[in-house]
Amino acid sequence: MAVKGTDIVKKLPESGKKNCKECGFPTCFAFAMKLASGGATLDKCPYLAPNVKEELEDALAPAIKLVTIGPDGNALQVGNEEVIYRHEKTYFHPTGVALLISDKEDDAKVDQKIAKIKDLQFDVVGLTLKADLLALQYESGDKAKFEALVKKVCQNWDGGLVIISDDLDVLFSARDICADRKPLLYPITKDNIEKAIPRIKERPTPLGVRASSVEELVPLTTRLKEEKLDELVLDPGSSNLMEVIRDQTFIRRSAIKQSFRPLGYPTIGFPCYIAKDGLKEVLTAAAMVIKYTSIVVLSDFEEYTLRPLLTLRLNIYTDPRMPLSVEEKLYEVGEPDKNAPVLITTNWALTYFIVSAEVESSKVPSFLLVKDAEGLGVLTAWAAGKFTGDSIAPFVKRSGVEDKTNTRTLVIPGKVARIKGELEDALPGWEIVVGPREASEIPGFLPGFAAKLKS
Numbered sequence: 277m278a279v280k281g282t283d284i285v286k287k288l289p290e291s292g293k294k295n296c297k298e299c300g301f302p303t304c305f306a307f308a309m310k311l312a313s314g315g316a317t318l319d320k321c322p323y324l325a326p327n328v329k330e331e332l333e334d335a336l337a338p339a340i341k342l343v344t345i346g347p348d349g350n351a352l353q354v355g356n357e358e359v360i361y362r363h364e365k366t367y368f369h370p371t372g373v374a375l376l377i378s379d380k381e382d383d384a385k386v387d388q389k390i391a392k393i394k395d396l397q398f399d400v401v402g403l404t405l406k407a408d409l410l411a412l413q414y415e416s417g418d419k420a421k422f423e424a425l426v427k428k429v430c431q432n433w434d435g436g437l438v439i440i441s442d443d444l445d446v447l448f449s450a451r452d453i454c455a456d457r458k459p460l461l462y463p464i465t466k467d468n469i470e471k472a473i474p475r476i477k478e479r480p481t482p483l484g485v486r487a488s489s490v491e492e493l494v495p496l497t498t499r500l501k502e503e504k505l506d507e508l509v510l511d512p513g514s515s516n517l518m519e520v521i522r523d524q525t526f527i528r529r530s531a532i533k534q535s536f537r538p539l540g541y542p543t544i545g546f547p548c549y550i551a552k553d554g555l556k557e558v559l560t561a562a563a564m565v566i567k568y569t570s571i572v573v574l575s576d577f578e579e580y581t582l583r584p585l586l587t588l589r590l591n592i593y594t595d596p597r598m599p600l601s602v603e604e605k606l607y608e609v610g611e612p613d614k615n616a617p618v619l620i621t622t623n624w625a626l627t628y629f630i631v632s633a634e635v636e637s638s639k640v641p642s643f644l645l646v647k648d649a650e651g652l653g654v655l656t657a658w659a660a661g662k663f664t665g666d667s668i669a670p671f672v673k674r675s676g677v678e679d680k681t682n683t684r685t686l687v688i689p690g691k692v693a694r695i696k697g698e699l700e701d702a703l704p705g706w707e708i709v710v711g712p713r714e715a716s717e718i719p720g721f722l723p724g725f726a727a728k729l730k731s
């Protein structure tokens with residue numbers, strides 16, 4: 277439950293009546309309302325007593341903590357979710373997919389798995405879908421062997437790691453090899469927590485907390501929070517799919533509906549332990565992606581299992597309020613020269629991919645200007661006032677197209693032929709040509725048009 281501005285204002289100086297404006301807001305009340313909506317931060321008010329500040333920080337913290345695993349620039353972020361159901365708003369941080377490597381596996385298998393996580397990447401609507409983490413498991417009983425595995429993986433993989441060991445000495449010696457990568461250390465349990473705390477505090481990194489039930493997690497996370505260790509990922513110890521769904525739902529509802537802080541953390545699930553069969557394993561992982569699990573650990577994957585799982589993840593974690601869109605910028609199709617045609621369209625991903633594919637199939641290297649229209653198609657964007665002469669002209673100017681080409685002829689989609697006049701007024705020095713209504717007509721149009729430009 278989000279804290280209300282009317283509750284926050286009572287905690288502000290002089291019960292919210294100081295109104296000194298030093299925070300940049302005209303009143304304490306305005307500042308409180310902005311805090312409640314996430315549009316301001318507490319440090320803007322210099323008069324908050326430390327205990328009040330701490331209380332408000334806690335009240336304003338997200339229901340599920342954001343946890344970052346992995347090195348800067350290649351880290352996985354999980355948590356910070358705000359809703360139970362995706363249709364209420366959106367889910368923000370997609371489930372991380374981890375590939376398990378045991379130190380019992382031979383060198384060839386380890387090399388194959390490292391190569392697999394690097395190679396199995398799929399480009400879909402301008403996004404790269406890929407697995408995120410390597411989970412290294414100590415099973416051999418040979419500490420030196422496990423350390424050698426950690427070092428080898430660090431030399432050959434620049435992403436995030438999960439270190440799995442029931443032996444605390446091995447866990448922390450592996451942590452020390454790769455501490456700069458912020459690995460997730462797993463598991464912290466009721467049996468090792470007190471011994472682990474001083475070692476964790478030497479070089480804090482995210483922690484995977486394992487229990488045999490959701491209830492058993494509560495004292496563990498509470499204890500770690502007392503020690504100011506709250507980069508936590510929860511494992512309620514679910515041993516089959518029914519328990520996964522029950523436990524994950526309970527944790528999510530407790531965190532979001534009840535604001536129950538001890539369960540307000542992302543979670544981890546192990547399809548690799550729950551399902552023995554490869555296909556059942558990926559189906560279990562799929563259920564976990566749907567039911568709130570923040571990280572899933574797989575014993576192995578192939579293209580035919582990983583791609584559907586990542587596609588499912590993409591669908592679940594795509595904002596239902598926003599059409600898929602691509603970046604607003606000047607795209608080059610082929611290797612266009614100074615006399616190449618210049619076309620323009622909107623940034624709805626489907627529009628962009630269809631238009632760019634048709635330009636490519638015309639075999640005429642071209643410049644394609646893609647204007648931000650909040651992910652709308654051409655006609656809808658025009659109707660919404662986001663693809664008009666007045667908005668297109670400044671984009672053409674700042675896109676840099678005028679430095680890359682001598683061409684001063686812009687092809688607009690035939691469906692918005694009516695903006696030709698206003699665009700000519702807004703873009704002096706450019707000739708505006710009405711192109712095909714349908715993208716499928718581009719291959720028939722572009723070669724002749726390009727030839728005319730050159731003549």
Ligand code: SF4
Pocket residue numbers: 288289294295296297298299300301302303304307320321322323
């Ligand atoms: S700085 Fe603090 S006391 Fe002053 S108006 Fe803002 S919230 Fe109120």
